[in-house]
Structures are given as C-alpha cells and as structure tokens.
C-alpha cells in the first residue's frame with residue numbers, strides 16, 4: 001500500500017510512494033529538517049506522520 005510521510009508541524013509531504021521507507025532514511029534525506037518549516041525532524045513518530053493512503057483519494 002502506498003505510504004505517505006508528512007511533517008507533523010506543517011504537513012509538508014516528505015515522502016510518498018509505494019516503497020516502505022523507514023523514517024530514518026527520509027529524515028536523513030532532508031538533513032534532519034523539514035524543508036518547509038525548518039522544524040527539526042526526529043526519528044520518533046512524534047515528528048513525522050506516516051500513514052497509508054489510497055491513490056484515488058481526492059486532495
């Protein structure tokens with residue numbers, strides 16, 4: 001199932017796709033900071049939101 005990882009502060013989409021990625025990988029890719037709100041991203045789920053989504057959801 002596709003996966004979506006967003007900044008829990010500003011909801012910036014850090015990652016979305018079919019491949020399950022660990023939050024660590026995603027956070028590392030962004031140098032530990034949200035590119036939008038500059039919030040420090042931690043490795044815990046308090047800092048990022050990970051949830052499955054369906055392709056057909058309208059947004």
Ligand SMILES: [Zn+2]
Nearest residue numbers: 007010034037
């Ligand atoms: Zn953010």
